[in-house]
Amino acid sequence: DAGITQSPRHKVTETGTPVTLRCHQTENHRYMYWYRQDPGHGLRLIHYSYGVKDTDKGEVSDGYSVSRSKTEDFLLTLESATSSQTSVYFCAISEAQETQYFGPGTRLLVL
Amino acid sequence: AQSVTQLDSQVPVFEEAPVELRCNYSSSVSVYLFWYVQYPNQGLQLLLKYLSGSTLVKGINGFEAEFNKSQTSFHLRKPSVHISDTAEYFCAVSDPGNTGKLIFGQGTTLQVKP
Numbered sequence: 001d002a003g004i005t006q007s008p009r010h011k012v013t014e015t016g017t018p019v020t021l022r023c024h025q026t027e028n029h030r031y032m033y034w035y036r037q038d039p040g041h042g043l044r045l046i047h048y049s050y051g052v053k054d055t056d057k058g059e060v061s062d063g064y065s066v067s068r069s070k071t072e073d074f075l076l077t078l079e080s081a082t083s084s085q086t087s088v089y090f091c092a093i094s095e096a097q098e099t100q101y102f103g104p105g106t107r108l109l110v111l
Numbered sequence: 112a113q114s115v116t117q118l119d120s121q122v123p124v125f126e127e128a129p130v131e132l133r134c135n136y137s138s139s140v141s142v143y144l145f146w147y148v149q150y151p152n153q154g155l156q157l158l159l160k161y162l163s164g165s166t167l168v169k170g171i172n173g174f175e176a177e178f179n180k181s182q183t184s185f186h187l188r189k190p191s192v193h194i195s196d197t198a199e200y201f202c203a204v205s206d207p208g209n210t211g212k213l214i215f216g217q218g219t220t221l222q223v224k225p
Contacts, residue, residue: 031211042115042201042215043155050210058212090154094211098143098162102154 003027004103006091012109019078021106023091025071029101031094032074033058034066036087037105043090049074081110113138115204117216125224126194132187132219134202144185145203145213146176155201161185172196197223 003026013019023032031050035043035058045058047066055066063085065077078085088107092100118133136142143162147155159170166178176187185202202216 033212035213035215040120040217042117042217043203043213044215045212048210048212056210092155092213096211098211099145099157099160100211100213101157102147104154 004091004093004101006089006103006106008106009104010107012111013081014111015082016080019081019108019110021076021089021091021108023074023076023103025074025093027093027095027101028071029093029095030071031100032068033092033094033100034064034074034076035090035092036060036085037090038087046076046089081108083110086110113142113204113206113214115202115214115216117200117202117219119219120217121220121222123222123224124192127191129190130188130192130196130221132200132202132221134185134187134216136183136185136202136204136214138183138204138206140206143205144176144178145205146170146174146185146187147201147203148172149199149201149218151198158187158200192221192223194223194225196221 005024007022033048034046044060049055049068067075091103094100114137116135124130145160146158161178169175203213
């Protein structure tokens with residue numbers, strides 16, 4: 001299995017609070033991605049990174065920001081969490097724009 | 112924009128029966144195609160992928176898929192399923208050279224009954 005960890009694995013928070021999710025890889029892969037998974041929608045891309053300090057928006061980026069200061073870490077921040085951001089968040093990595101390897105996911109509940 | 116349609120949200124099947132999970136995509140240009148499996152409360156695991164070459168792709172756990180460019184389809188098949196194949200299956204597509212961003216289908220839940 002690809003060396004990808006996500007933290008925390010579960011989080012409950014209140015509307016309006018900031019939340020940061022962390023993705024950490026030990027594979028030295030160039031590309032990193034954040035997806036959210038919701039019933040009936042599959043997985044949808046939030047943001048992605050193609051190198052240190054190089055990031056871009058995905059399909060559902062509103063309300064989210066990201067940062068990548070080191071190759072191994074990709075942070076997803078919800079500046080002010082809303083109930084619509086209750087979801088399961090997955091990080092993925094890839095080296096050559098081909099196969100993506102996924103982390104175990106973070107379950108976020110916004111009350 | 113790219114889109115992926117998985118034609119069945121749920122597929123119930125008896126153990127040892129064959130199964131086909133259907134996937135259609137919208138692009139008319141070259142694409143990479145993937146099938147991922149998700150077991151309960153876990154992340155996604157790659158089953159198989161099509162990048163180029165032979166249109167019949169074999170993956171892990173006895174699964175295979177066939178790329179059909181004229182029908183823009185990439186259906187997943189297994190000749191004999193096991194209880195342990197019960198999971199959610201996702202079809203995904205990406206544009207070669209476009210930072211590898213994946214577009215996923217909505218998912219198909221495979222329910223294998225004894």
